[in-house]
Amino acid sequence: MPDSPVLHVWRHPRPSGAVGRCIGRTDLPVDPRKAKRLARRIQSFARLHGLPRRVLTSPLRRTADVGRWLRRWGWRHERAAALAEMDFGAWDGRCWADVPRNEIDAWCVDFLRGRPGDGESVDAFFDRVAGSVGDSDASIVVGHAGWMLALQWLATDAPRPTRADQWPAAPAPAAYRCIASPTVADPWSTA
Numbered sequence: 001m002p003d004s005p006v007l008h009v010w011r012h013p014r015p016s017g018a019v020g021r022c023i024g025r026t027d028l029p030v031d032p033r034k035a036k037r038l039a040r041r042i043q044s045f046a047r048l049h050g051l052p053r054r055v056l057t058s059p060l061r062r063t064a065d066v067g068r069w070l071r072r073w074g075w076r077h078e079r080a081a082a083l084a085e086m087d088f089g090a091w092d093g094r095c096w097a098d099v100p101r102n103e104i105d106a107w108c109v110d111f112l113r114g115r116p117g118d119g120e121s122v123d124a125f126f127d128r129v130a131g132s133v134g135d136s137d138a139s140i141v142v143g144h145a146g147w148m149l150a151l152q153w154l155a156t157d158a159p160r161p162t163r164a165d166q167w168p169a170a171p172a173p174a175a176y177r178c179i180a181s182p183t184v185a186d187p188w189s190t191a
Helices: 032-049 063-071 101-109 122-131 145-157
Strands: 007-011 054-057 078-080 140-143 178-179
Touching: 007 032, 032 063, 032 078, 032 140, 063 078, 063 140, 078 140, 122 145, 140 145
Parallel strands: 007 140, 054 078, 054 140
Antiparallel strands: 007 178
16 A cells, blocks of 8 residues: 655744634735745745745645745645634624633633634534645645644544544644644654
């Protein structure tokens, strides 16, 4: 049986204005120097490993800005809505402190199927993540932390999380690269 292709997923640079806010589909900017720096790291990694000069990103600026730098350097850059972060509906972009506690509690009661802020359920998010890279032959993705955590979870074949305390914490900000395949051991490598 041939080896499954490896998907190299790089977390976008830290966006401006995200601290303390519920950020999913909110389109926050990133420092152009950080986007360019990540693009250079990806370019070097691809060259070192003989990967095609093709990158897949979500349409959100925090990932797409990296793809735009790569496109300037001759790469093929494709944006796919399925790669976007989870949609938190009316909560998106708000300070967490401003989201009514009873709404958060209600979501936690039905974590898998509840729709935070009338946005996307965790179950629907997992379905979207599961189908987001299957039709692509891309081996490099610039992604979002929640999307990456869902991809990592799906690679384990574990049942989907039914409680909020089962959702893994995002790695430290220094961990920006993830290598995912059907048998992911530790995709948050900082190599």
